[in-house]
Amino acid sequence: MADPVLMLDAVTKSFGTTVVTEVIKGVSLRIERGEFTALVGPSGSGKSTLLNILGLLDRPTSGRVAIVGEETTTLDDAGLTRLRGRSIGFVFQFHHLLPGLTVAENVMMPMIAERGRTSKEMHPRAVRLLERVGIAAKADARPAELSGGQQQRVAIARALALDPPLVLADEPTGNLDTKTADQIFEVLREFNRELGVAFLIVTHDPRLAARCDRTLTLVDGRIVSDVRIAAT
Numbered sequence: 001m002a003d004p005v006l007m008l009d010a011v012t013k014s015f016g017t018t019v020v021t022e023v024i025k026g027v028s029l030r031i032e033r034g035e036f037t038a039l040v041g042p043s044g045s046g047k048s049t050l051l052n053i054l055g056l057l058d059r060p061t062s063g064r065v066a067i068v069g070e071e072t073t074t075l076d077d078a079g080l081t082r083l084r085g086r087s088i089g090f091v092f093q094f095h096h097l098l099p100g101l102t103v104a105e106n107v108m109m110p111m112i113a114e115r116g117r118t119s120k121e122m123h124p125r126a127v128r129l130l131e132r133v134g135i136a137a138k139a140d141a142r143p144a145e146l147s148g149g150q151q152q153r154v155a156i157a158r159a160l161a162l163d164p165p166l167v168l169a170d171e172p173t174g175n176l177d178t179k180t181a182d183q184i185f186e187v188l189r190e191f192n193r194e195l196g197v198a199f200l201i202v203t204h205d206p207r208l209a210a211r212c213d214r215t216l217t218l219v220d221g222r223i224v225s226d227v228r229i230a231a232t
């Protein structure tokens with residue numbers, strides 16, 4: 001069997017030095033290739049903290065994290081950055097697009113960071129991704145000229161720029177009205193169905209969680225339920 005896209009073993013995370021607070025209290029987890037998973041739980045339960053560890057943006061206090069079979073404990077920061085770049089896409093509640101660049105240039109950013117320079121196939125690839133998310137017509141616009149939903153589509157295209165096997169999304173629809181949230185969710189679903197990209201999506205919206213294949217519930221730093229819904 002292929003390596004899971006993500007494996008956590010007994011991960012903990014504490015903050016503070018004089019007063020130490022354990023926020024993640026021993027999480028073990030496998031995410032398989034192509035899985036479409038929701039991560040839910042009360043505010044303050046540790047969802048974003050866990051996502052930062054899964055995304056190699058932060059290191060656990062103890063325990064192990066492996067991404068596509070690669071053990072990360074022994075990697076230095078440069079090694080983590082390389083692995084993150086080629087394996088994981090990120091979508092956040094606020095899109096963090098660069099205002100001075102065009103939409104297409106924003107989507108090219110991860111490609112440029114990976115290669116260390118621009119090359120002529122990058123722009124067409126960015127436009128193809130923008131076609132997939134339905135806003136190729138805005139390729140030359142600035143992010144500020146777009147609606148919130150359109151900006152989030154650009155952020156999704158950017159997250160998929162390097163064809164990662166896994167995308168982590170922290171409340172990607174948290175800032176959007178219900179109808180736009182549904183559309184954005186459908187865009188994520190299509191990348192999952194058509195390209196087999198695994199998603200882990202933090203959401204407060206039970207309607208959206210119900211449309212995932214699997215729901216993980218985090219309470220007070222522990223996964224208290226892990227439910228898979230049979231494919232329909």
Ligand SMILES: Nc1ncnc2c1ncn2[C@@H]1O[C@H](COP(=O)(O)OP(=O)(O)OP(=O)(O)O)[C@@H](O)[C@H]1O
Nearest residue numbers: 015016021023041042043044045046047048049050
């Ligand atoms: N850098 C930090 N230093 C100290 N405490 C932190 C830090 N980051 C998070 N925490 C604490 O960890 C706990 C979990 O925070 P986290 O942001 O992971 O929760 P969450 O489940 O994402 O909440 P929300 O649903 O509100 O986004 C909180 O009590 C928070 O104060």
Ligand SMILES: [Mg+2]
Nearest residue numbers: 047048049170
């Ligand atoms: Mg959070």
